[in-house]
Amino acid sequence: MSGREDTLPRRLRVTVDDASGHPALDTAISRVLLERVDRGELPATLRLSRPAAIVAFSSRDARSPGFDAAVAATQQEGFTPVLRLAGGRPAVFTPTTIAFSWSVPTDAPATGIAQRFTLLSGRLAAAFSSLGVDARVGEVPGEYCPGEYSVNAAGRHKVAGVGQRLLRRAAHTGGVVVVDGAPDINRVLVPVYAAMGVDFEPSVTGALTDHAEVTFEQVRRAIVAAFGARFEVEPWTLDEHTLALARQAAPEHVATRPAVAS
Numbered sequence: 001m002s003g004r005e006d007t008l009p010r011r012l013r014v015t016v017d018d019a020s021g022h023p024a025l026d027t028a029i030s031r032v033l034l035e036r037v038d039r040g041e042l043p044a045t046l047r048l049s050r051p052a053a054i055v056a057f058s059s060r061d062a063r064s065p066g067f068d069a070a071v072a073a074t075q076q077e078g079f080t081p082v083l084r085l086a087g088g089r090p091a092v093f094t095p096t097t098i099a100f101s102w103s104v105p106t107d108a109p110a111t112g113i114a115q116r117f118t119l120l121s122g123r124l125a126a127a128f129s130s131l132g133v134d135a136r137v138g139e140v141p142g143e144y145c146p147g148e149y150s151v152n153a154a155g156r157h158k159v160a161g162v163g164q165r166l167l168r169r170a171a172h173t174g175g176v177v178v179v180d181g182a183p184d185i186n187r188v189l190v191p192v193y194a195a196m197g198v199d200f201e202p203s204v205t206g207a208l209t210d211h212a213e214v215t216f217e218q219v220r221r222a223i224v225a226a227f228g229a230r231f232e233v234e235p236w237t238l239d240e241h242t243l244a245l246a247r248q249a250a251p252e253h254v255a256t257r258p259a260v261a262s
Helices: 025-038 067-076 109-130 182-196 216-228 240-253
Strands: 011-017 045-049 054-057 080-083 091-093 097-105 135-137 151-153 157-166 170-178 232-235
Touching: 011 216, 025 045, 025 054, 025 097, 025 170, 025 240, 045 216, 054 067, 054 182, 067 080, 067 182, 080 240, 091 097, 091 170, 091 182, 097 109, 097 216, 109 135, 109 151, 109 157, 109 170, 109 216, 216 232
Parallel strands: 011 045, 011 232, 054 080
Antiparallel strands: 045 097, 054 091, 097 170, 135 151, 151 157, 157 170
Protein backbone atom coordinates (compact mmCIF):
# COMPACT_ATOMS: atom_id res chain seq x y z
CA MET A 1 0.00 0.00 0.00
CA SER A 2 1.22 3.49 -0.77
CA GLY A 3 2.33 6.01 1.82
CA ARG A 4 -0.93 7.90 1.27
CA GLU A 5 -3.00 5.12 2.83
CA ASP A 6 -3.66 7.08 6.03
CA THR A 7 -5.35 9.86 4.06
CA LEU A 8 -8.46 7.69 3.90
CA PRO A 9 -10.94 8.23 6.74
CA ARG A 10 -10.52 5.64 9.47
CA ARG A 11 -14.24 5.44 10.19
CA LEU A 12 -16.54 3.80 7.68
CA ARG A 13 -20.31 3.55 7.68
CA VAL A 14 -21.53 0.25 6.28
CA THR A 15 -25.06 -0.27 5.01
CA VAL A 16 -26.49 -3.58 3.83
CA ASP A 17 -29.74 -3.66 1.88
CA ASP A 18 -31.65 -5.38 -0.89
CA ALA A 19 -32.96 -2.72 -3.27
CA SER A 20 -36.46 -3.42 -4.57
CA GLY A 21 -38.84 -1.62 -6.86
CA HIS A 22 -37.40 0.20 -9.87
CA PRO A 23 -34.68 -1.94 -11.55
CA ALA A 24 -32.29 1.04 -11.62
CA LEU A 25 -32.89 1.92 -7.96
CA ASP A 26 -29.73 0.14 -6.83
CA THR A 27 -27.58 2.29 -9.11
CA ALA A 28 -29.48 5.43 -8.12
CA ILE A 29 -28.95 4.81 -4.40
CA SER A 30 -25.20 4.49 -4.92
CA ARG A 31 -25.22 7.68 -7.00
CA VAL A 32 -27.09 9.60 -4.30
CA LEU A 33 -24.71 8.35 -1.61
CA LEU A 34 -21.75 9.55 -3.68
CA GLU A 35 -23.35 12.96 -4.26
CA ARG A 36 -24.20 13.36 -0.58
CA VAL A 37 -20.64 12.45 0.42
CA ASP A 38 -19.40 14.97 -2.14
CA ARG A 39 -21.57 17.69 -0.55
CA GLY A 40 -20.30 16.82 2.92
CA GLU A 41 -23.68 15.52 4.08
CA LEU A 42 -22.46 11.96 4.70
CA PRO A 43 -19.13 10.44 5.81
CA ALA A 44 -17.31 7.62 4.04
CA THR A 45 -19.89 4.94 3.30
CA LEU A 46 -19.73 1.35 2.05
CA ARG A 47 -22.93 -0.15 0.65
CA LEU A 48 -23.42 -3.86 -0.07
CA SER A 49 -26.70 -4.62 -1.82
CA ARG A 50 -28.65 -7.22 -3.76
CA PRO A 51 -29.45 -5.71 -7.18
CA ALA A 52 -32.06 -6.53 -9.80
CA ALA A 53 -31.24 -8.29 -13.09
CA ILE A 54 -29.51 -5.55 -15.06
CA VAL A 55 -26.78 -4.99 -17.61
CA ALA A 56 -24.74 -1.99 -16.49
CA PHE A 57 -23.41 0.15 -19.34
CA SER A 58 -20.88 2.95 -19.00
CA SER A 59 -21.02 6.36 -20.65
CA ARG A 60 -18.36 5.07 -23.07
CA ASP A 61 -20.67 2.21 -24.05
CA ALA A 62 -23.52 4.65 -24.62
CA ARG A 63 -21.43 6.49 -27.21
CA SER A 64 -20.21 3.33 -28.94
CA PRO A 65 -21.45 1.75 -32.19
CA GLY A 66 -23.83 -1.08 -31.51
CA PHE A 67 -25.20 0.40 -28.28
CA ASP A 68 -28.82 0.37 -29.46
CA ALA A 69 -28.48 -3.25 -30.52
CA ALA A 70 -26.88 -4.11 -27.18
CA VAL A 71 -29.77 -2.48 -25.32
CA ALA A 72 -32.22 -4.51 -27.40
CA ALA A 73 -30.28 -7.72 -26.69
CA THR A 74 -30.34 -6.90 -22.97
CA GLN A 75 -34.10 -6.49 -22.96
CA GLN A 76 -34.64 -9.62 -25.06
CA GLU A 77 -32.89 -11.67 -22.37
CA GLY A 78 -35.13 -10.20 -19.65
CA PHE A 79 -32.57 -7.79 -18.17
CA THR A 80 -32.88 -4.03 -17.75
CA PRO A 81 -30.20 -1.87 -19.42
CA VAL A 82 -28.85 0.63 -16.90
CA LEU A 83 -26.29 3.44 -17.07
CA ARG A 84 -23.87 2.93 -14.21
CA LEU A 85 -21.58 5.32 -12.34
CA ALA A 86 -18.16 3.93 -13.24
CA GLY A 87 -16.43 3.35 -16.56
CA GLY A 88 -15.45 0.14 -18.31
CA ARG A 89 -17.41 -2.23 -20.50
CA PRO A 90 -20.82 -3.85 -19.87
CA ALA A 91 -21.19 -5.85 -16.66
CA VAL A 92 -24.09 -7.94 -15.38
CA PHE A 93 -25.79 -7.71 -12.01
CA THR A 94 -28.36 -10.27 -10.82
CA PRO A 95 -30.01 -11.08 -7.47
CA THR A 96 -27.26 -13.69 -6.95
CA THR A 97 -24.56 -11.01 -7.15
CA ILE A 98 -23.52 -8.39 -4.60
CA ALA A 99 -23.32 -4.79 -5.77
CA PHE A 100 -20.81 -2.76 -3.78
CA SER A 101 -20.35 0.99 -3.59
CA TRP A 102 -17.62 2.66 -1.51
CA SER A 103 -17.92 6.46 -1.42
CA VAL A 104 -15.22 8.46 0.35
CA PRO A 105 -14.67 12.20 0.83
CA THR A 106 -11.38 13.51 -0.55
CA ASP A 107 -9.98 16.90 -1.52
CA ALA A 108 -8.01 15.39 -4.41
CA PRO A 109 -9.98 12.47 -5.90
CA ALA A 110 -7.63 11.91 -8.83
CA THR A 111 -4.52 11.40 -6.69
CA GLY A 112 -5.91 8.38 -4.85
CA ILE A 113 -7.30 6.32 -7.73
CA ALA A 114 -4.73 3.52 -7.54
CA GLN A 115 -4.84 3.50 -3.73
CA ARG A 116 -8.61 3.02 -3.66
CA PHE A 117 -8.53 0.33 -6.35
CA THR A 118 -5.77 -1.53 -4.51
CA LEU A 119 -7.45 -1.32 -1.14
CA LEU A 120 -10.91 -2.36 -2.28
CA SER A 121 -9.74 -5.23 -4.47
CA GLY A 122 -7.50 -6.38 -1.64
CA ARG A 123 -10.36 -6.35 0.83
CA LEU A 124 -12.54 -8.38 -1.55
CA ALA A 125 -9.76 -10.90 -2.10
CA ALA A 126 -9.27 -11.19 1.67
CA ALA A 127 -13.00 -11.77 2.14
CA PHE A 128 -13.13 -14.49 -0.51
CA SER A 129 -9.98 -16.14 0.83
CA SER A 130 -11.56 -16.33 4.29
CA LEU A 131 -14.30 -18.46 2.69
CA GLY A 132 -11.89 -20.91 1.12
CA VAL A 133 -11.54 -19.37 -2.35
CA ASP A 134 -8.10 -19.04 -3.93
CA ALA A 135 -8.71 -15.33 -4.54
CA ARG A 136 -6.24 -13.16 -6.44
CA VAL A 137 -6.24 -9.60 -7.74
CA GLY A 138 -5.62 -9.29 -11.46
CA GLU A 139 -7.13 -9.54 -14.91
CA VAL A 140 -7.86 -12.95 -16.41
CA PRO A 141 -7.19 -12.88 -20.16
CA GLY A 142 -10.47 -12.68 -22.06
CA GLU A 143 -12.62 -11.53 -19.13
CA TYR A 144 -15.62 -9.26 -19.64
CA CYS A 145 -15.16 -5.62 -18.54
CA PRO A 146 -11.42 -6.23 -18.13
CA GLY A 147 -9.34 -4.46 -15.49
CA GLU A 148 -6.12 -4.98 -13.57
CA TYR A 149 -8.03 -4.71 -10.27
CA SER A 150 -10.55 -7.43 -11.06
CA VAL A 151 -10.64 -10.23 -8.51
CA ASN A 152 -10.37 -13.78 -9.80
CA ALA A 153 -10.53 -17.29 -8.41
CA ALA A 154 -7.41 -19.43 -8.89
CA GLY A 155 -6.30 -17.24 -11.79
CA ARG A 156 -9.01 -18.86 -13.94
CA HIS A 157 -12.36 -17.15 -13.35
CA LYS A 158 -13.27 -13.52 -12.85
CA VAL A 159 -15.54 -13.26 -9.79
CA ALA A 160 -15.54 -9.49 -9.13
CA GLY A 161 -15.10 -6.32 -11.15
CA VAL A 162 -14.23 -2.84 -9.89
CA GLY A 163 -14.56 0.67 -11.35
CA GLN A 164 -14.40 4.28 -10.17
CA ARG A 165 -16.27 7.55 -10.56
CA LEU A 166 -14.84 10.86 -9.34
CA LEU A 167 -16.65 14.02 -8.28
CA ARG A 168 -15.05 17.25 -7.03
CA ARG A 169 -14.75 16.19 -3.39
CA ALA A 170 -15.58 12.50 -3.36
CA ALA A 171 -14.77 9.23 -5.09
CA HIS A 172 -16.91 6.17 -5.72
CA THR A 173 -15.27 2.76 -6.08
CA GLY A 174 -17.88 0.18 -6.97
CA GLY A 175 -18.72 -2.93 -8.89
CA VAL A 176 -20.08 -6.44 -8.62
CA VAL A 177 -19.25 -9.69 -6.83
CA VAL A 178 -20.63 -12.79 -8.53
CA VAL A 179 -21.69 -15.16 -5.77
CA ASP A 180 -23.59 -17.58 -8.04
CA GLY A 181 -25.04 -17.87 -11.52
CA ALA A 182 -22.16 -17.42 -13.96
CA PRO A 183 -24.21 -19.00 -16.81
CA ASP A 184 -26.88 -16.32 -16.36
CA ILE A 185 -24.22 -13.65 -16.81
CA ASN A 186 -22.90 -15.20 -20.01
CA ARG A 187 -26.42 -15.73 -21.33
CA VAL A 188 -26.89 -11.98 -21.67
CA LEU A 189 -23.28 -10.88 -22.12
CA VAL A 190 -22.69 -13.01 -25.22
CA PRO A 191 -25.31 -11.20 -27.35
CA VAL A 192 -24.56 -7.81 -25.76
CA TYR A 193 -20.84 -8.00 -26.47
CA ALA A 194 -21.50 -9.34 -29.95
CA ALA A 195 -23.81 -6.38 -30.67
CA MET A 196 -21.07 -3.96 -29.62
CA GLY A 197 -18.31 -5.80 -31.46
CA VAL A 198 -16.36 -6.45 -28.24
CA ASP A 199 -14.58 -9.76 -27.74
CA PHE A 200 -14.56 -11.74 -24.51
CA GLU A 201 -14.12 -15.36 -23.47
CA PRO A 202 -17.22 -16.73 -21.69
CA SER A 203 -15.27 -19.61 -20.13
CA VAL A 204 -13.47 -17.23 -17.75
CA THR A 205 -16.72 -15.84 -16.31
CA GLY A 206 -17.00 -17.34 -12.84
CA ALA A 207 -18.81 -17.33 -9.53
CA LEU A 208 -17.65 -17.91 -5.97
CA THR A 209 -19.89 -20.97 -5.70
CA ASP A 210 -17.80 -22.57 -8.45
CA HIS A 211 -14.88 -22.58 -6.01
CA ALA A 212 -16.38 -22.90 -2.51
CA GLU A 213 -19.61 -23.77 -0.74
CA VAL A 214 -20.80 -20.28 0.16
CA THR A 215 -24.07 -18.41 0.41
CA PHE A 216 -24.93 -14.85 -0.53
CA GLU A 217 -25.10 -13.72 3.09
CA GLN A 218 -21.86 -15.49 4.02
CA VAL A 219 -20.07 -13.56 1.30
CA ARG A 220 -21.64 -10.27 2.31
CA ARG A 221 -20.68 -10.79 5.96
CA ALA A 222 -17.14 -11.73 4.93
CA ILE A 223 -16.78 -8.47 2.98
CA VAL A 224 -17.95 -6.45 5.98
CA ALA A 225 -15.46 -8.32 8.18
CA ALA A 226 -12.63 -7.69 5.71
CA PHE A 227 -13.32 -3.95 5.75
CA GLY A 228 -13.62 -4.12 9.54
CA ALA A 229 -10.01 -5.32 9.67
CA ARG A 230 -8.94 -2.07 8.00
CA PHE A 231 -11.51 0.51 9.17
CA GLU A 232 -13.58 1.35 12.23
CA VAL A 233 -16.88 0.07 10.89
CA GLU A 234 -20.18 1.62 11.97
CA PRO A 235 -23.37 -0.20 10.88
CA TRP A 236 -25.87 2.16 9.24
CA THR A 237 -29.30 1.98 7.63
CA LEU A 238 -30.18 3.98 4.55
CA ASP A 239 -32.14 7.07 5.57
CA GLU A 240 -35.40 8.13 3.97
CA HIS A 241 -33.88 11.26 2.41
CA THR A 242 -31.35 9.17 0.49
CA LEU A 243 -34.06 6.74 -0.62
CA ALA A 244 -36.39 9.53 -1.74
CA LEU A 245 -33.66 11.14 -3.85
CA ALA A 246 -32.76 7.74 -5.33
CA ARG A 247 -36.34 6.93 -6.29
CA GLN A 248 -36.49 10.25 -8.12
CA ALA A 249 -33.17 9.61 -9.89
CA ALA A 250 -33.72 5.94 -10.83
CA PRO A 251 -35.49 6.54 -14.18
CA GLU A 252 -32.53 8.66 -15.34
CA HIS A 253 -30.33 5.55 -15.28
CA VAL A 254 -32.41 3.39 -17.61
CA ALA A 255 -30.50 3.08 -20.89
CA THR A 256 -33.22 3.23 -23.52
CA ARG A 257 -31.20 5.27 -26.02
CA PRO A 258 -27.67 6.66 -26.34
CA ALA A 259 -27.18 8.87 -23.31
CA VAL A 260 -24.74 9.63 -20.53
CA ALA A 261 -25.63 9.18 -16.84
CA SER A 262 -25.36 12.36 -14.82
